[in-house]
Structure formats: C-alpha cells, structure tokens
Amino acid sequence: MSDALLAVKDLAITFNPPGGTPVAAMRGLSFSLHKGETLVLVGESGSGKSASALAIPRLLPKGTDVSGSIRFLGQELTQASEADLRALRGNRIGMIFQEPMTALNPLHRVGDQIAETLRLHRGLSQTEARARVLALMAEVGIDRAEERLSAFPHQLSGGQRQRVMIAAALACDPALLIADEPTTALDVTLQAQTLALLKRIQAERGLGILFITHDFGVVRRMADTLAVLRRGECVEIGPAAQVLTQPQAAYTRELLAAEPSGRPAPVSDTAPIVLEGRDLSIRFGVRRWWGGQAAGHIAVDNVSLSLRAGETLGIVGESGSGKSTLGLRLLRLLRGGGQVTLLGQDLDALPRPALRAARRQLQVVFQDPFGSLSPRLSVGEIIGEGLTVHRDGRDPAAAIAEALADVGLDPAMADRYPHEFSGGQRQRIALARALILRPQVLILDEPTSALDRSLQGQLIDLLRKLQATRGLAYLFISHDLAVVRALSHRLIVLKDGKIVETGATETVLTQPQNLYTQALLAAADLK
Incomplete structure (x- = not known):
C-alpha cells in the first residue's frame, strides 16, 4: 500500500x-x-x-x-493541521457532493463559484479565471456556457447544477477526485456522457477516483x-x-x-380525471420595455396532459428538458400560459385562500430533499407543518408517527433533524410530509434518485400500495426508465420543453417512434 x-x-x-x-x-x-x-x-x-x-x-x-x-x-x-487540509481541499483533492443545490451557494453566481478555487489555490486573475471556467463548463457539457456563467444555482436544472459541481471539482487538476453520487441528478444520456468524461479526464491526468x-x-x-x-x-x-x-x-x-420489477395495476378508462393541463407554457428571461419585449427561453412549450384517479403518468427527458418546470407549473408555483384544472377547479383562477385549500389535494415531493427540508426544524415539525397550515383536526403526534411508519421510518426519529439522515432517508421524510395531508394527487420529482436499487424497490412497492388503498394519482418525473416502467401507466417524453412522444408506457418503451426516445432507451440499456 x-x-x-x-x-x-x-x-x-x-x-x-x-x-x-x-x-x-x-x-x-x-x-x-x-x-x-x-x-x-x-x-x-x-x-x-x-x-x-x-x-x-x-x-x-x-x-x-x-x-x-x-x-x-x-x-x-x-x-x-487545518492549514494543511485547506491546502489540499479543492486543490489536490476534488470533491463532487451528492446534493449540488445545498453544496452550491444560492447567493453566488455559478461562474464565480467555479472560479473560487482557481483564485484561492492558483492565484489566477479574474480574466484568467473566467477563461478557465468557460473551458471547464464546455468540457463538462454545460450548453450556452457564456449565458450560464452569470446564472444562480436555482436558475439551473438539477443535472446542470451537478455539472457545475464537476467543473468546480476538476478546476485545479486534483490528484484524487471523490465523487459522491455525481450522476444522481442526470438522465441516462447525460449520465453516459458524464461517466465517459470522467474516464477520459482520468486517462489524461492519471486521476484517482473514489466513486x-x-x-x-x-x-x-x-x-x-x-x-x-x-x-x-x-x-x-x-x-x-x-x-x-x-x-x-x-x-x-x-x-x-x-432491479425495479413488476408493472402497475390497471386503471379504468372511466376513472375520473383529477388533474389536467391544457396548452401549458413557461418562458424564462422575458424582458419587457416600452414598445417591445424579448422572448426569452421557452422551458415548457404548449404541453397538454391529463391524469386519472389511481393512475401514474411518467414524465421523462434529458436534464433541462422542462420536466421539473412542468411540475412547478401544474402546482401553480410558476405562472405561465395555459390552464391547470384540479378536481374540476381552475387553479389559475382561484384566489389565494381558495388556492391554499385546493393544494391540500395536490402535494409534491421535490427532487432535492435536503434543499426542501428546513434544517432548523425537526423531522416531526417538518412533517406536521401541513396539519397546522390546513387546520387538520387529527392528533399531530399520532398523524406524524403514522406518516413516518407509512414510508418505512421509525416514528422515534421524529425528534431528529434532516442532517442526521442519509439522502435516501431524507427522501422518505419528504414523502411523509406530502402524504400526511392525504392528498389525491402527488407530483413526484425524481423521488427515487437518492435511493439504492433495493430501497427503490421498496419505495415502488410502497407507492403502489398507497395508490391501491387511497386511489392516489401520481405525476412521476424521472430519468430512470427502469423505475418509470415499474410504476407508470402512461409516459410522456419531453425534449426542449415539447412532447416528442406519448402513449402507454410499455408501448413507448418497446416500440419507440421518435429518434430521441430511441436514444434514451439505448443509453438506459433496459433489461
């Protein structure tokens, strides 16, 4: 040794x-x-x-x-010593953390965060650091690097944030790279590209990787x-x-x-539609001035969908394809064009008090559980917060214990804080928070991405059981096609904010018509 x-x-x-x-x-x-x-x-x-x-x-x-x-x-x-360790961290030892949204500073532009180690360890000027950062961003596959340079972390997709982390970790040409789940937030095509990138850089630099x-x-x-x-x-x-x-x-x-196995139980064609989106669109970066406006970036482009009680609709596509943005539009957390209907109510037309009441029936599990769970609240306080907001009459302690048990966690963990849990356990806590209000529709944004395969199987079984017993409808956003196949009845494939293919899950996965869908399946290597 x-x-x-x-x-x-x-x-x-x-x-x-x-x-x-x-x-x-x-x-x-x-x-x-x-x-x-x-x-x-x-x-x-x-x-x-x-x-x-x-x-x-x-x-x-x-x-x-x-x-x-x-x-x-x-x-x-x-x-x-601490001084020796500071000289190594980010310089001779690079690290890609598991959750980029919490590892990146939300108040600093991503270009500045990548450049920080270059200025600290290499003493580069601002101009030199900027040129190096642009080269790194291009190297790790961040498109429109000049534009992304000045973006804040929340303005990037999960996959783009992970690539920023990879660029920052490689900035000073480390001898050792510690990569903690670096492809978790990436779709299958970008995952393959990222792994190939790491292998190429490793071969060129003799990099040792702890993965x-x-x-x-x-x-x-x-x-x-x-x-x-x-x-x-x-x-x-x-x-x-x-x-x-x-x-x-x-x-x-x-x-x-x-490996994820089984298929979802059939859902009746006569089951009522609980969530519907018509001609949904989202544009970012729209600038208006007297006499005109700039169109900005189209993140969701004229998307329509419907979801029945007891049904799971899968949404797949590359990082940045608009999957999470579509979910936020359906939740009315983003304003945009089109119409969202929940249980017969037009969400865009509801005043704030009525919208808050309606949201009890439409809950969400976000992609990054550590970023969406308050570090200042205990797990019990996080899960039980919705009971207070919606003035639920149940005993809070009993309801919290039930929600934790529903997702396979010990109710005794209610007094602990999010940082005391693993990534997979935090995702279960986020699911418990959504389930405690007994909603009819769940939007699940990459809920299995932080879980190993055995725990993914357990979560899939749990979601199926809850769907069967409570008639829950799921909008399931994921880049893991094996999990999508095991859980989804129907599938929508998004690319650049547009639907390029849709249909029954097995039909789309076994007989893809669109070239992009075929490329996704080839990268996923489904069994």
Whole structure:
C-alpha cells in the first residue's frame, strides 16, 4: 500500500449527537487506491459510503470520532493541521457532493463559484479565471456556457447544477477526485456522457477516483475495484469484474438481484380525471420595455396532459428538458400560459385562500430533499407543518408517527433533524410530509434518485400500495426508465420543453417512434 495514491486502514467513524446515543457509521474499513484507478463504494442508503468519503478530507461534523489511518500521497491526514487540509481541499483533492443545490451557494453566481478555487489555490486573475471556467463548463457539457456563467444555482436544472459541481471539482487538476453520487441528478444520456468524461479526464491526468453510487449500471462502467458496504461494515471488496460475476457475500448477491420489477395495476378508462393541463407554457428571461419585449427561453412549450384517479403518468427527458418546470407549473408555483384544472377547479383562477385549500389535494415531493427540508426544524415539525397550515383536526403526534411508519421510518426519529439522515432517508421524510395531508394527487420529482436499487424497490412497492388503498394519482418525473416502467401507466417524453412522444408506457418503451426516445432507451440499456 506504500505506493498508493490513497491508503485507508481500519477506518472507524462514530457520530456523537449532542445528548444522543453514539452511532457507529463505519467500522474497520481498509482499501488502497492508485493513480488512474477507480474504486467504487456501493451499498444501501445509510451504509456509511458518504461518511467514509467525507472522512478523507476531514469534512465530518465536529465531535465525530475518527480512528485508523488515512494516507494521501504519503501524508497522514488524520494528524494533518487545518492549514494543511485547506491546502489540499479543492486543490489536490476534488470533491463532487451528492446534493449540488445545498453544496452550491444560492447567493453566488455559478461562474464565480467555479472560479473560487482557481483564485484561492492558483492565484489566477479574474480574466484568467473566467477563461478557465468557460473551458471547464464546455468540457463538462454545460450548453450556452457564456449565458450560464452569470446564472444562480436555482436558475439551473438539477443535472446542470451537478455539472457545475464537476467543473468546480476538476478546476485545479486534483490528484484524487471523490465523487459522491455525481450522476444522481442526470438522465441516462447525460449520465453516459458524464461517466465517459470522467474516464477520459482520468486517462489524461492519471486521476484517482473514489466513486460512490447505488447504481450497478454505473458500477459496471466505472469500477476497477469494488467495495460493498452494509450497516457500517465492508462485507466484500475486490476487483470489480470478480465481485460482479462471482459475489461471495449474500448481501452483494441481493444488491445485484435488486432491479425495479413488476408493472402497475390497471386503471379504468372511466376513472375520473383529477388533474389536467391544457396548452401549458413557461418562458424564462422575458424582458419587457416600452414598445417591445424579448422572448426569452421557452422551458415548457404548449404541453397538454391529463391524469386519472389511481393512475401514474411518467414524465421523462434529458436534464433541462422542462420536466421539473412542468411540475412547478401544474402546482401553480410558476405562472405561465395555459390552464391547470384540479378536481374540476381552475387553479389559475382561484384566489389565494381558495388556492391554499385546493393544494391540500395536490402535494409534491421535490427532487432535492435536503434543499426542501428546513434544517432548523425537526423531522416531526417538518412533517406536521401541513396539519397546522390546513387546520387538520387529527392528533399531530399520532398523524406524524403514522406518516413516518407509512414510508418505512421509525416514528422515534421524529425528534431528529434532516442532517442526521442519509439522502435516501431524507427522501422518505419528504414523502411523509406530502402524504400526511392525504392528498389525491402527488407530483413526484425524481423521488427515487437518492435511493439504492433495493430501497427503490421498496419505495415502488410502497407507492403502489398507497395508490391501491387511497386511489392516489401520481405525476412521476424521472430519468430512470427502469423505475418509470415499474410504476407508470402512461409516459410522456419531453425534449426542449415539447412532447416528442406519448402513449402507454410499455408501448413507448418497446416500440419507440421518435429518434430521441430511441436514444434514451439505448443509453438506459433496459433489461
């Protein structure tokens, strides 16, 4: 291990929450990573993947106990000073965090955030840094780089924000890249492009990559060495080809076998329409002045759809295709052209008090659970907030406990805060918050993107059960076509804000008519 770029031996991590019980996040993890090599950590949500990665540049919360050895380029990081660590972070060690919306500063333009490490570690002038940032943005596939340079994070799609994170991580040509779920927010075509980009950069620079994922499709494309983690322990580690084809641990075999399966229960053609959108359109960047206006960017272009009780309508397309913007338009969180009808009511015509009452029946699970959950509120307060807003007469404690149990979480977790949970657990909390009001329609914006395959299967089963027992209708936004197939009755394919193909899910996935749909399916490699 002496010639390794990164050598970790007997790593143990224990979280010590104030006033709480210590939690062992990792016990006895050992591995080595060499230049030009990719080591992938895979496992369920909460298995210790992200905690182990954050321990390397010493980014774990204060009070966390870390023992063992972490040697990077021969330097022992567990004994390094804060000044030494600052010189490494963002310079020799680049990191792509799991949730770009929370990792990026909402008050700073993305170009400035990418340039920050260049000015800090390389001393580049503003002009030099700008040229380098534009080159990086183009390299990671951000279109209209000049225009995006001055954008704020909230003005970009989830996939575009992830690419900004990748550009920032690569800015100073690091020796080690720690990539924590870097393709989670990307559709299948952009995922393939991003992985190819990372492999190319790795080959050109001899970059060592520590890659965290729950997607075995990504594992097969990226891993040289594979470590399988479960509940804070490494259950198997070895050459990726060997672990994937001849797994020794029962848990590894379970993960490999876990793929979204089954199909949704049929829905009657006579089921009532609960949500309808007619000729919906959204334009961003419209500038008006006396005598004229600039058209701006069309994000949603004349889209119409309908959703029946008990039905799931899948919305798929590339990052930036308008999927999430369409969802926000249906929620009337964005104004635009067209008409949205919920349970026979025109949402655009409702005054504010009536709109608030109507929204009890139309709830949403956002793509980024950490960004949508207040860090200042406990889980119980977050889930129960809707009960107060809508003056629900149920006992709050009982309703919160029921909602947590519905999504497979321990009701005793109600007093904890969002940062104490894994990404997958936070997504379940977001779902519980939506379900507690017993809505008729749920808009699900990438609800499974933070979950490993085994937990995805559990969530799909849960959503099917809730749909069957409560007659829920789902608008399901996703880039994971395997999950879409398992849950959706009908499918809409969006590109550049327009519907390019629609129909029954199986028909679209097995007999695609549009070239773009065919490209999506080829990139997804559906079984």
